[in-house]
Amino acid sequence: MDNILNITNGDSAVNIMRLAGIPGVFLPWQDVLHDGPVPDNQILEKLSSIRARFIADCGWGKFAEINKDFIQRDNQLKTYHHYEKIILWFEHDLYDQLQILQILDWLQQNPAPDTELSIVCTDQYLGTQTPSELAALLEFEQPINRQHLQLATKAWAAFRSSNPEKWAELLNDDTSALPFLQGTILRLLEQYPSTLNGLSRTAHKALELIYHTQKRPEEIFQLYQQTEERRFLGDLSFWMILNDFLQSAPPLITQLATKAKTITIPSAPKQTLSMTAAGEEVLAGKANWLEIAPLDHWIGGVHLTTNNVWYWNARSHSLNRTVNLKKIS
Numbered sequence: 170m171d172n173i174l175n176i177t178n179g180d181s182a183v184n185i186m187r188l189a190g191i192p193g194v195f196l197p198w199q200d201v202l203h204d205g206p207v208p209d210n211q212i213l214e215k216l217s218s219i220r221a222r223f224i225a226d227c228g229w230g231k232f233a234e235i236n237k238d239f240i241q242r243d244n245q246l247k248t249y250h251h252y253e254k255i256i257l258w259f260e261h262d263l264y265d266q267l268q269i270l271q272i273l274d275w276l277q278q279n280p281a282p283d284t285e286l287s288i289v290c291t292d293q294y295l296g297t298q299t300p301s302e303l304a305a306l307l308e309f310e311q312p313i314n315r316q317h318l319q320l321a322t323k324a325w326a327a328f329r330s331s332n333p334e335k336w337a338e339l340l341n342d343d344t345s346a347l348p349f350l351q352g353t354i355l356r357l358l359e360q361y362p363s364t365l366n367g368l369s370r371t372a373h374k375a376l377e378l379i380y381h382t383q384k385r386p387e388e389i390f391q392l393y394q395q396t397e398e399r400r401f402l403g404d405l406s407f408w409m410i411l412n413d414f415l416q417s418a419p420p421l422i423t424q425l426a427t428k429a430k431t432i433t434i435p436s437a438p439k440q441t442l443s444m445t446a447a448g449e450e451v452l453a454g455k456a457n458w459l460e461i462a463p464l465d466h467w468i469g470g471v472h473l474t475t476n477n478v479w480y481w482n483a484r485s486h487s488l489n490r491t492v493n494l495k496k497i498s
Contacts, residue, residue, distance in 0.1 A: 174249055176272060177258035178265050181296035182303075186258070189300035193256075196245050199238075200224075202267040202328075203357060204406050206467040209329040213243055213275060223467075229405055246272075250281035256310065257288040260295060263401035266353040270328065273313070273321030286313035290349065294400070316346040324350060329470040333361070333479050336469065337488055352399065360468055361481035364489060366451050367458035371402060372410050376452050379422055380444045386411055386436045408432055414448070417462045421448035 173193030177183060183195040205223035207216065217239035225232035249255055257272060259265040269290070276286065289310045295303060324344075327335040337358060344350040359370035368376065371393070378384075378392050390407050394400050414421040416430050424432070425441040432440055450456040459478065466473045473479065480489045 172251075172253040174245075174252040174255045175258055176246075176255065178260065178268060178295060182258060185295065185298055185300055185303050189304040191304065193252075193254075196242065198242065198268050198272060200268065200271075201264065201403065201406060202271065203263050203360065203401065203468075206472070207329050207469045209326070209331065209470045213246075214240075217243055227405070227409065246275065247279075249276070249279075250284055252284055254285040254287065257286075257290070257313070258295060258306075259288070259290045260399075261290065261292045261349040261352070262294075262397075262399035263353050263356050264403075265290075265401075266347070266349055267328065267357075269347065270321045270325040273318055274325040276313075277318040277322045287311060288313050288317070290347075292349075292399075314346075320344060320346045320350070324354075328357075331470050331472070333358075333468070333471045333488055340486070349399075355486075356399070356401070357468065358481050358486075358488070359483070361479050361488065362459055362464075362473070364480045364482045365454045366456065367460070367480075368451065371407070372414075372458070373452070375407065375410055376414065376421060376444070376448055379442045380449065380452055383425065383441050383443050385438070385441055386432050389442060404434070408434060411442070413462060417447075419447040419461070420445055421451055421458075421461075 171192045174196060175186060175191060175193050176196045176198055177186065179197050179199050183197050186195060200220055201224070205227075206219055208219065211219065218236060221232055221236035221239050224230060224235050255276075257269060259269050269288075287310050289306050291306060291309050293302075293306065298306070324339055327339055330336070336354060339354050340351065344354075362369060363373065366373065374393055374396050375389065378389050382392075384392075386408065387404070389411075390404050393407065411422070412431055415424070415432070421444070422442050423445055424439070425443050426439040429440070444452075447456065447461065451458050451461070464473055464475050464478065471479065478491045480491065482489055
């Protein structure tokens, strides 16, 4: 069967799949859904435009070009009923799992009974596989059934809800149809401000690494990647966290030998990061990061602001909501 649409997580995987001789056409589904707004009640085209605007506003490209890519991606997905088979090729990390939810939800809403659906999803990073290793992953191909689609639709709606408790409640559900979803749910919740100091897990780990070692941003990022059970974050997202630390008042980190408030990509040799006294206070839980930096951040459908703060308690695995920011004791 050659009339196959292979949907995967990016161009790197597509290139390896082609070298591996995987039959069919390829659709890379590239979006950092764990960053920025993913609001509810938006059709695919409108949501893609919102996502393109966010990515452009981050400085990761020009809106017209990003939006064009999303339109082409969405239009290719809409032709799925012309294929005999669709295979989803994804990984176990947060980046991929959210993409799986989006695609499966769309397929649930737009059924094509004559098109066979299947999924290949393991704990192997597709972009690091050799062609032969990637081809061997077909051994793990499984048919997509009603349980996959219904679970994905429920989880995608919870992710896009303005109430994060709906996402947290999934921890109590049977998510075995998507075996990596439980870890995804928890890891996203850890991106909420912590009850210790207002930092997300990623931001806390970045600050902790800088406290222990003075290194360039790329080196800190590589060290951070090693702390993740499932690597999901790209360097551009990590740079945003570091720049927030540099630009806050007072700053949590500084660059040795320069007073610059931004980090270039790639960084210069003089852009070695060092901790400030304010950074040490936040890291130790003696100060609240959200009292230092204004809060304006999206996680899925939740818009975190100074009037809508949700804290994640890692000990009790629970969300705590506050209306007005107060120092956490």
